[in-house]
Amino acid sequence: MLKEFRDFAMRGSVVDMAVGIIIGVAFGAIIKSLVDDVLMPPIGLLLGQVDFSNLFAVLREGATAGPYVSLAAAKAAGAVTVNYGLFVNSIISFVIVAFAVFLVIKNLNRLKKAEAPAAPTTKDCPHCCTAIPVAATRCPNCTSPL
Template structure:
């Protein structure tokens, strides 16, 4: 069983997948920072200084000592809220990440297509003709 596991791990696909997951996690952190620290402040400034991360609708009672406008503290206190601002930020984050991955895949596909062309082999018709000729000889 240990040998089977070793063979499984040694396959190229498993290693490639592991590397992809690790790089994807790191890339998601960069994209999150891009969204939260650069794009969303610009979008907020365009819409009159709105901070999307603090946009929410209270669904429950606010506990004593917690500001009804502090999203982070309300969330920490377990107050029921509809945090649509955080959802907007996460959606924009996803769209940016998906767009960048699309561009990367598109670039890789271009490079792969421009790679060395494999020599053209015989066509299907040529192979069938050879088979027919060999059968006639017998």
């Protein structure tokens, strides 16, 4: 059973998939950092010094009564919150990842079109089955009209 699992795991497609997942997780961490640390602070400044990660609505107060200065303070007090600021960050992260994947797929498709096989220059004679030029009107081997 171990040998079968090892054979399965060492197949090229499984290893490729594992590498893709690992790179995808690392790419996701980079995008999260890009959104949280680079994009959201300037957007927050433009919108009046808003920190999206601290936008939340209190559904039920915790052990200590609000208002809570930050999401961390609300969580520490045990308040039940709707964290819509974190949701906005996640949406922006998703849009950036989707756009990056779109660009990668677009470039891969462009490469596939560039590598498209050339049009065939020969065809088979229906009578003698030998290869002849596509433009031929008579087979040079069996002299049959095409």
